[in-house]
Amino acid sequence: MTIVLPFAFAETTNILPYDGEVIYFGKVMEAAFADRFFRTLLNTINWKNDEVVIFGKRLTTKREVAWYADAGYNYTYSNITKEALPWTPELLALKQLAEDLSGHTYNSCLLNLYHDGDEGMGWHSDDEKTLEKDAAIASLSFGAERKFALKHHESKQKVEVMLQHGSLLLMKGVTQTHWLHALPRSKKIKSPRINLTFRMMAEVGH
Numbered sequence: 001m002t003i004v005l006p007f008a009f010a011e012t013t014n015i016l017p018y019d020g021e022v023i024y025f026g027k028v029m030e031a032a033f034a035d036r037f038f039r040t041l042l043n044t045i046n047w048k049n050d051e052v053v054i055f056g057k058r059l060t061t062k063r064e065v066a067w068y069a070d071a072g073y074n075y076t077y078s079n080i081t082k083e084a085l086p087w088t089p090e091l092l093a094l095k096q097l098a099e100d101l102s103g104h105t106y107n108s109c110l111l112n113l114y115h116d117g118d119e120g121m122g123w124h125s126d127d128e129k130t131l132e133k134d135a136a137i138a139s140l141s142f143g144a145e146r147k148f149a150l151k152h153h154e155s156k157q158k159v160e161v162m163l164q165h166g167s168l169l170l171m172k173g174v175t176q177t178h179w180l181h182a183l184p185r186s187k188k189i190k191s192p193r194i195n196l197t198f199r200m201m202a203e204v205g206h
């Protein structure tokens, strides 16, 4: 399957001024492929409302999530342990694309479905103990274009980028140690967005 356009990826640059590397590749596939992946992911992924435990209370988010990985991996997130589902053909194709373009390999993928702009994600770092420290994270976006924001822990400096339909963003190096990131809510957004973050789990999460 040929899904990559002959784009000039050599031009990609770090959008962070210091303390990490975030590379926005822009659109990495033709719109027709991005449309098809969006529809297929919407219909074939085992979407579930996210459950989080905050101050001992079990809460359900409107945002839906799913987690896929190589066999045998468990994932602990907000005090809940989830078992990974086996890769689907589309996820494997997208993992291959993310690996080829980013030059890193991944063994798991966290998926998020934001139904509209009322749903987002607050400030956090992807620095859970179960993730390899400073491993690269490749983020593919489909559907509604949304703003992605980064904020430095100490200086509070902010960097923002619009994540386009069929685009790739790569976070690597010491980014998760020094920067938080978020997907801000926006009343203007009325359509859904799917985000895939390919990650490298540490062996201890096995």
Ligand SMILES: O=C(O)CCC(=O)C(=O)O
Residues within 6 Å of the ligand: 110, 112, 121, 126, 139, 148, 163, 181, 182, 183, 195, 197
């Ligand atoms: O939806 C996004 O672009 C960000 C998702 C994210 O930060 C995460 O899943 O950890």
Ligand SMILES: [Fe+2]
Residues within 6 Å of the ligand: 124, 125, 126, 181
């Ligand atoms: Fe994140």
